Amino acid sequence: MGDITEEARALLAGGATAQEAFIALWRPGRPYYDVTLAVSVAVGNSVENAAERLEPRSAWADEPNADEIAAWAETLEGAGYFDLHVELSAEQELVAKELWRGFQGLLPMPSGLGHHFLRLMDAGHLDEARQELDRLHSVTSAWAP
Numbered sequence: 001m002g003d004i005t006e007e008a009r010a011l012l013a014g015g016a017t018a019q020e021a022f023i024a025l026w027r028p029g030r031p032y033y034d035v036t037l038a039v040s041v042a043v044g045n046s047v048e049n050a051a052e053r054l055e056p057r058s059a060w061a062d063e064p065n066a067d068e069i070a071a072w073a074e075t076l077e078g079a080g081y082f083d084l085h086v087e088l089s090a091e092q093e094l095v096a097k098e099l100w101r102g103f104q105g106l107l108p109m110p111s112g113l114g115h116h117f118l119r120l121m122d123a124g125h126l127d128e129a130r131q132e133l134d135r136l137h138s139v140t141s142a143w144a145p
């Protein structure tokens with residue numbers, strides 16, 4: 001995986017997005033799981049963190065065809081596999097817990113509605129997560145009886 005990760009780092013350093021790096025690195029015979037892991041690590045995640053988010057591998061579909069790779073890259077990016085996950089400081093943890101309680105108060109909600117909020121939380125973008133939570137409050141309040 002090291003060579004693929006170095007290739008991914010070079011692409012990212014050259015201005016490619018993670019999605020573009022994935023597309024450039026994938027080829028028949030190179031498992032997309034390995035490329036996904038390499039790009040996630042190149043973004044700055046630890047191998048352990050990236051692998052944990054990618055497992056269980058058994059849940060992954062067959063390898064993509066060449067004409068599907070752009071759609072796969074978009075799906076992987078949209079699912080947050082290329083997001084940089086950060087460790088929060090003690091102060092940030094307090095804010096995150098407050099935001100999480102606010103999010104839990106909106107449950108249940110339709111599948112996928114809170115996805116963006118969860119990605120922001122994982123990436124440590126707490127100010128943006130608060131704005132997204134406010135947006136979710138306004139959307140879900142329209143459903144209240």
